[in-house]
Amino acid sequence: QTVVTQEPSLTVSPGGTVTLTCASSTGAVTSGYYPNWFQQKPGQAPRALIYSTSNKHSWTPARFSGSLLGGKAALTLSGVQPEDEAEYYCLLYYGGAQLVFGGGTKLTVL
Amino acid sequence: QVQLVQSGAEVKKPGASVKVSCKASGYTFTSYYMHWVRQAPGQGLEWMGIINPSGGSTSYAQKFQGRVTMTRDTSTSTVYMELSSLRSEDTAVYYCARGQQLVTWGQGTLVTVSS
Secondary structure, three states: OOOOEEEEEEEOOOEEEEEEEEEEEOOOHHHHHOOOOEEOOOOOEEEEEEEEOOOOOOOOOOOOEEEEEOOEEEEEEEEOOHOOOOOEEEEEEOOOOOOEEEEOEEEEEE | OOOEEEEEOOEOOOOEEEEEEEEEEOOOHOOOOOOEEEEEOOOOOEEEEEEEOOOOOOEEOOOOOOOOOOOOOOOEEEEEEEOOOHHHHHHEEEEEOOOOOOOOOOOOEEEEEEO
């Protein structure tokens, strides 16, 4: 069974920079996994932030960026705002129309 | 505007089945795939499967093979997710989400499995 691993929790100061990562049990994450990133706040449905590694939706704040880093997908927040406190999920595509979410990273802004 | 409206909360007994609906509006229904994702209380997101509303083809996560069925009704722009042989671990909020990039999400449907 494929497992996608994210940091369980991270803490960042307002105005700081933080990088969340997304690893696959099958090996290095490449662009062929079409990494997607989602933000979820308590009591809300998830919101799409990044698709296909680094592409932003029209509503994605400029401080969010996606990339590949050391064999993982990465989501970097630069100039973190208090409203960025949330759970973040990556989603990887494994082909044959099979997708797997990561376990999520709880980001605390403190 | 694009909208996905899901059916209301359900309470089911173990062993029963549940069918959740997701009615789409504001776009051409057959032009976008639809995913189903669930989230158990206090837990992360879990991808369940996908349906192509155009032809009705489906792909399910291995974990749910044999227990989940996704269908669609093009006349009402509605997709359905039916999960059978329910157990307590199936208690979760079930979401539909539109498109390859899961851009638009339904409001979620809480399914509670309890004896």
